[in-house]
Amino acid sequence: MDSVSSSNSSQIENLVIIGSGPAGYTAAIYAARANLQPLLITGFNSGGIPGGQLMTTTFVENFPGFPDGVMGPELMDLIKAQAIRWGTKLVEADAQSIDLSVRPFKIESDEGVIQAHSLIIATGARANRLHLPEENRFWSKGISACAICDGATPQFRDEELAVVGGGDSACEEAVYLTKFGSHVHLLVRSKKLRASAALADRVLANTQITVHWNTEVIGVEGDEWLEKLELRTGENDQVYTLELRGLFYAIGHKPNTDFLGEQLALDSGGYIVTSPGRPESSVEGVFAAGDVADPEWRQGITAAGAGCKASLAAERWLSLRSLAKLIKRTELEPEQIEKNNFTEISTESNYKQDALWQKGSFALRKLYHESRKPLLVVYTSSACGPCHVLKPQLKRVLEELKGQAQGVEIDIEVDQEIAKQADINGTPTIQLFKEKVLKSQWKGVKQRSTFKEAIVNLLVD
Ligand SMILES: Cc1cc2nc3c(=O)[nH]c(=O)nc-3n(C[C@H](O)[C@H](O)[C@H](O)COP(=O)(O)OP(=O)(O)OC[C@H]3O[C@@H](n4cnc5c(N)ncnc54)[C@H](O)[C@@H]3O)c2cc1C
Numbered sequence: 419m420d421s422v423s424s425s426n427s428s429q430i431e432n433l434v435i436i437g438s439g440p441a442g443y444t445a446a447i448y449a450a451r452a453n454l455q456p457l458l459i460t461g462f463n464s465g466g467i468p469g470g471q472l473m474t475t476t477f478v479e480n481f482p483g484f485p486d487g488v489m490g491p492e493l494m495d496l497i498k499a500q501a502i503r504w505g506t507k508l509v510e511a512d513a514q515s516i517d518l519s520v521r522p523f524k525i526e527s528d529e530g531v532i533q534a535h536s537l538i539i540a541t542g543a544r545a546n547r548l549h550l551p552e553e554n555r556f557w558s559k560g561i562s563a564c565a566i567c568d569g570a571t572p573q574f575r576d577e578e579l580a581v582v583g584g585g586d587s588a589c590e591e592a593v594y595l596t597k598f599g600s601h602v603h604l605l606v607r608s609k610k611l612r613a614s615a616a617l618a619d620r621v622l623a624n625t626q627i628t629v630h631w632n633t634e635v636i637g638v639e640g641d642e643w644l645e646k647l648e649l650r651t652g653e654n655d656q657v658y659t660l661e662l663r664g665l666f667y668a669i670g671h672k673p674n675t676d677f678l679g680e681q682l683a684l685d686s687g688g689y690i691v692t693s694p695g696r697p698e699s700s701v702e703g704v705f706a707a708g709d710v711a712d713p714e715w716r717q718g719i720t721a722a723g724a725g726c727k728a729s730l731a732a733e734r735w736l737s738l739r740s741l742a743k744l745i746k747r748t749e750l751e752p753e754q755i756e757k758n759n760f761t762e763i764s765t766e767s768n769y770k771q772d773a774l775w776q777k778g779s780f781a782l783r784k785l786y787h788e789s790r791k792p793l794l795v796v797y798t799s800s801a802c803g804p805c806h807v808l809k810p811q812l813k814r815v816l817e818e819l820k821g822q823a824q825g826v827e828i829d830i831e832v833d834q835e836i837a838k839q840a841d842i843n844g845t846p847t848i849q850l851f852k853e854k855v856l857k858s859q860w861k862g863v864k865q866r867s868t869f870k871e872a873i874v875n876l877l878v879d
Contacts, residue, residue: 430522430533431457432742433732436513437540437674439470440718441708443497443506444725445538445732450504452733453744457507457534459527464512465674466544467863469494471709472718473803474564476594481718491806493718499755505745510866513541518681518701535741536703538728539678539690543671543709543716548582552638556665558844558861560644565591565666567845569598570799570831572838573643574664576600580647582635583668589613589621591668596626603660604629605649638665643843673710682706689713697728705732761827774816777827779836785824786854792823792876793851794869797837799830802845804863811866812848815873823873852876 433449435442438460449456460468467473472490479487488496502508511528522533545563547553553561562568565581569591579599581592584606590613592604604621609631611618621627630649636657637648647660673689675682683691683700690699690706697705707728708721736742762768764781771788773781785793794812798805809827816825830837830845840849850858850872858872 430535431455432534432736433457433536433538433729434459434523434525434532434534435538435540436516436525437461437465437470437542437708437710438468438494438498438508439540439542439708439721440472440494440497441542441710441721441725441728442470442538442540443494443501444722445540445707445729446501446506446725447497447504448726448729449733450501450506452729453505453747454733454736454742455505455507455745456729457509457532458501459509459511459513459525459532461541462510462512462528462863462865464514464677465541467804468510468807469498469803470542470721473806475566475590475803476801478718489801491801491803494803495806497722503752503755505752513677515677515679516681518704521703523703535739536705536732536736538697538705538707538725538732539675539682539699539710540707540721540725540728541674541677541710542721543673545667546669546672547667548635548669550635550638556638556640556644559642560640560663561638561665561667562844563667565595565668567799567802567804568843569595569664569666570801571843571845572830572834573843574598575834577663578603578661579664579666580605580660580662581666581668583670584608584610585612585668585670586614586617588668589617591666592621592627593617593624595664595666596624599626599664602627603662605633605635605647606631607634607652608632635665671709671716673713675710685713687713697724697731703732703735705735763832772821773824774821775813775825775827777829779828779833782826782828782836785826786851789824790853791821792857792873794823794825794873795828795840795849795851796825797828797830797840797842797845797847797849799845805846808846808848808863811863812869815866815870818870819873819877822877850876852879 432454433456435445435458446458475490477487515526517524525532578601579595580603582605592602595602632652634650636650639646650657675688690711699706705728707724709716761777763778764776848860
């Protein structure tokens with residue numbers, strides 16, 4: 419499903435879409451079906467993960483077409499698959515800067531310079547941080563910006579946890595964390611929740627959640643792991659401490675527009691300014707879609723709708739100026755896309771010593787003790803969006819290495835003991851072993867080349 423191809427540097431693309439959330443992929447579906455063969459720069463690190471914000475959530479229950487809800491990462495896999503099926507080209511990189519003073523426009527990416535007649539900016543928004551004095555020390559050691567990704571890790575189980583924020587995300591995360599923690603504290607700076615009434619009511623009625631009104635976090639303390647928060651209540655400036663093991667940030671978002679410099683009109687919050695109700699930005703031929711241009715609605719479906727509008731507007735703009743080079747399809751209907759292949763948990767009966775990719779503790783034990791090949795172990799959890807991004811990447815690395823290395827996936831919710839023994843405190847975590855020796859460890863999504871190089875180095879050792 420991962421049909422990745424990069425742009426030839428001398429080629430001028432009809433349309434480059436920057437961002438792979440619902441806005442970017444929907445724009446790509448429309449442009450690809452209009453035979454524009456768009457190129458989509460997925461993003462990698464600088465503005466959240468490929469697939470966007472819905473990769474960091476569990477059930478999406480308000481996206482039309484899914485009466486029983488759909489997991490955020492699964493929804494994004496499906497939208498991506500649809501964009502690829504109609505011929506979207508993907509570049510898995512960040513756009514570092516763009517030059518809108520020249521035509522065609524130039525986009526500097528980790529994969530080189532890309533030229534385009536028209537552009538859709540769909541780079542979304544990312545989570546804010548508190549920037550506490552010791553925040554970096556406890557980052558991933560008790561502090562997280564993604565309850566959905568990290569909440570299930572063993573270190574948070576049956577412990578007191580806190581969420582900071584008062585909006586939809588904060589409330590959703592507080593409720594979610596009650597599945598794992600012994601109690602959840604919701605730290606709200608004002609006297610009121612900004613969440614939807616239904617969500618706020620759920621929080622206030624939940625006996626496992628204590629809301630601390632008028633409360634600010636002013637410090638974090640601990641040894642190897644977060645142990646205490648220093649809090650200040652606004653009413654009487656009283657400072658007090660709260661002993662807990664996890665602090666989750668849900669304090670809003672900043673639009674991903676830094677890479678634009680001052681080339682497009684932005685509002686005071688950094689959001690792209692467009693014509694009212696339309697996708698046109700302040701520069702002709704540049705369109706904006708989704709959260710990056712929407713400080714108000716910020717939903718999956720509004721982003722997807724905005725992506726559709728931006729794509730149709732770009733198509734019209736290109737055709738009015740006779741700039742579009744349309745591709746010719748030999749087949750009217752592109753081939754159906756293969757659905758995500760599900761890996762069964764390995765047991766004595768289905769375990770294969772030479773399989774490239776297996777799942778579960780049985781396979782891990784067998785390969786760890788018996789295989790002499792480099793072994794990648796990836797620790798995941800069901801709601802971890804970044805894990806969705808990472809697993810196909812790791813599988814591709816193993817395929818490229820043609821069986822010289824193997825991989826095992828451990829779901830930390832299923833194999834809690836193994837996760838504890840391996841000291842795993844967040845997903846995804848990737849460990850690389852050779853002959854029972856841990857050679858490297860990474861947290862989060864990294865470039866495919868990072869894993870490949872590390873394995874190749876072990877092969878030549
Ligand atoms: C926890 C949580 C739960 C949510 N639940 C729901 C829900 O249930 N229903 C709902 O409708 N909405 C929900 N939302 C809101 C929804 O996720 C967003 O409104 C939507 O994802 C916005 O889509 P987007 O395409 O504009 O941007 P995003 O989803 O933010 O995607 C932006 C994309 O741009 C990429 N990018 C950023 N910078 C660069 C760069 N320099 N170069 C290249 N690429 C770049 C990023 O990697 C990302 O792929 C939720 C949000 C959160 C955080």
